């Protein structure tokens with residue numbers, strides 16, 4: 098699995114910890130870090146969320162992990178990229194359902210909301226979840242894709 102990570106300066110410390118965790122995980126073939134590298138980089142969260150989502154949309158990463166202060170800004174930004182589904186996940190169940198119900202490629206965290214150890218645990222579990230295209234959830238996700246196509250995305 099290839100994973101892209103990104104964060105604004107509010108999320109960079111947690112993003113770097115999650116990046117290092119992912120790089121040490123045998124289930125992960127490649128981790129691309131789009132920044133920011135440190136808190137002195139003041140690029141706004143939409144730049145990072147959009148860039149990561151575009152990386153997924155281009156097929157250059159399978160999944161993404163994004164961090165900002167709340168997780169909300171990067172999630173909203175990533176969801177603007179056609180074909181990409183992102184969710185804020187601060188608990189195990191939401192992380193599981195983001196994949197199994199919603200076929201989300203991206204999860205996001207708020208560094209001002211969740212502790213690093215819980216975020217790491219959730220990421221570790223999330224790597225094992227897979228969407229079942231034969232499941233009842235698939236037709237619901239397909240409705241979102243249909244909407245995007247009907248509206249020129």
Ligand SMILES: O=C[C@H](O)[C@H](O)COP(=O)(O)O
Nearest residue numbers: 105107165166167168169170
């Ligand atoms: O969703 C936005 C993020 O939490 C961001 O890190 C902080 O945004 P703000 O500075 O506009 O509150």
